Amino acid sequence: MQKDLYLMTTREIIIDTADQLIRSNGFNAFSFKDISNKIGIKTASIHYHFPTKTDLGVATIKEHIERFEHYKAELADKSPLLKLKRFLSIYSQIKLENKVCLVGSLATDLNTVDDKIKNELKTFAELVLLWVTEVLTDGKNQGVFEFQNTSRTKALMIITNILAIVQLSRLTNDEDFEIVIEAIIRDLEPHN
Amino acid sequence: MQKDLYLMTTREIIIDTADQLIRSNGFNAFSFKDISNKIGIKTASIHYHFPTKTDLGVATIKEHIERFEHYKAELADKSPLLKLKRFLSIYSQIKLENKVCLVGSLATDLNTVDDKIKNELKTFAELVLLWVTEVLTDGKNQGVFEFQNTSRTKALMIITNILAIVQLSRLTNDEDFEIVIEAIIRDLEPHN
DNA sequence: GTCTATACCTGGATAGAC
DNA sequence: GTCTATCCAGGTATAGAC
Numbered sequence: 457m458q459k460d461l462y463l464m465t466t467r468e469i470i471i472d473t474a475d476q477l478i479r480s481n482g483f484n485a486f487s488f489k490d491i492s493n494k495i496g497i498k499t500a501s502i503h504y505h506f507p508t509k510t511d512l513g514v515a516t517i518k519e520h521i522e523r524f525e526h527y528k529a530e531l532a533d534k535s536p537l538l539k540l541k542r543f544l545s546i547y548s549q550i551k552l553e554n555k556v557c558l559v560g561s562l563a564t565d566l567n568t569v570d571d572k573i574k575n576e577l578k579t580f581a582e583l584v585l586l587w588v589t590e591v592l593t594d595g596k597n598q599g600v601f602e603f604q605n606t607s608r609t610k611a612l613m614i615i616t617n618i619l620a621i622v623q624l625s626r627l628t629n630d631e632d633f634e635i636v637i638e639a640i641i642r643d644l645e646p647h648n
Numbered sequence: 649m650q651k652d653l654y655l656m657t658t659r660e661i662i663i664d665t666a667d668q669l670i671r672s673n674g675f676n677a678f679s680f681k682d683i684s685n686k687i688g689i690k691t692a693s694i695h696y697h698f699p700t701k702t703d704l705g706v707a708t709i710k711e712h713i714e715r716f717e718h719y720k721a722e723l724a725d726k727s728p729l730l731k732l733k734r735f736l737s738i739y740s741q742i743k744l745e746n747k748v749c750l751v752g753s754l755a756t757d758l759n760t761v762d763d764k765i766k767n768e769l770k771t772f773a774e775l776v777l778l779w780v781t782e783v784l785t786d787g788k789n790q791g792v793f794e795f796q797n798t799s800r801t802k803a804l805m806i807i808t809n810i811l812a813i814v815q816l817s818r819l820t821n822d823e824d825f826e827i828v829i830e831a832i833i834r835d836l837e838p839h840n
Numbered sequence: 841g842t843c844t845a846t847a848c849c850t851g852g853a854t855a856g857a858c
Numbered sequence: 859g860t861c862t863a864t865c866c867a868g869g870t871a872t873a874g875a876c
């Protein structure tokens with residue numbers, strides 16, 4: 457949740473609730489009734505703001521894109537290591553809430569959602585991948601990161617690690633989440 | 649699909665179809681009607697074999713566990729490198745079919761499924777993790793693999809890479825799948 | 841073991857009053 | 859902008875004939 461509830465418009469509250477539900481239960485398992493129950497508004501009113509479930513899905517992804525852009529701007533002058541740690545800490549919060557990330561949640565439902573959602577999600581995933589790639593490149597150039605492969609490949613390795621460990625650690629062991637986070641950081645340290 | 653259709657019982661055909669649908673559409677998005685349409689049997693008949701959807705889900709995971717045990721036995725006398733490559737090739741097949749793996753599919757739906765499914769999935773995930781860990785340990789002892797961290801941690805890193813890249817590469821670029829596979833192998837190679 | 845028929849529920853979506 | 863009322867499609871599940 458990005459703002460205090462009393463500062464949010466109904467539209468924003470709906471999106472925020474949809475986000476929680478999508479990442480907790482999946483896109484196909486959440487319903488307008490769930491939102492209705494959570495925020496005390498009738499499903500018909502939700503349809504006023506978002507005519508279809510697809511519209512709500514797209515809006516939720518767009519919200520994530522906007523947040524990520526703010527996030528990027530806030531961290532712009534920080535070190536590559538701090539940027540990466542902050543990125544990983546987003547997932548620590550997700551883990552704490554026993555949810556998964558938006559990309560991970562929607563990616564497994566991809567064959568069942570409207571192309572509008574699929575395309576918006578592509579935009580978001582590419583945005584994140586590009587940013588992590590840049591952070592890794594900067595870190596390598598500054599000598600604070602050391603890794604084989606291209607920055608893009610390493611970014612894919614790190615993103616897949618973190619995206620999947622929030623899912624997998626619910627099945628293996630909750631502590632595996634921290635273990636993987638630490639391994640990601642450790643593996644980037646220069647061996648000198 | 650493990651056998652020819654004409655050698656399978658109705659029960660096995662149902663499980664196999666459920667498996668395809670779960671990994672293609674997700675547990676909550678597939679229906680008994682989907683199976684009915686695919687294999688030409690009425691939904692009521694499916695209920696004869698599996699009283700509830702949960703029963704079918706559990707049976708599908710149990711089938712995966714059995715297959716994995718056979719798989720382990722078949723590869724028992726093979727080299728660690730071959731074992732790992734064969735493991736990764738399971739995902740190449742999944743990628744080819746534009747699906748995701750069972751663990752990845754059900755993990756994002758975990759908060760919405762019956763505990764019976766959750767517990768069976770835990771058993772499966774632990775089984776796989778244990779096996780990959782052993783393969784890595786053997787490879788390290790034989791000097792064919794080199795890596796930091798414990799074998800279990802490295803197994804988590806590899807499994808999360810492969811589990812998530814089948815999902816993520818649908819959004820970023822299909823070729824990212826092969827790139828990650830190759831990076832996994834390359835990163836394990838001894839440096840001198 | 842498979843069928844028809846049906847019960848029951850939930851979901852997305854819309855019309856129209858306020 | 860939110861409500862009540864309603865429609866219709868689809869889902870899981872069961873009863874009972876064959």
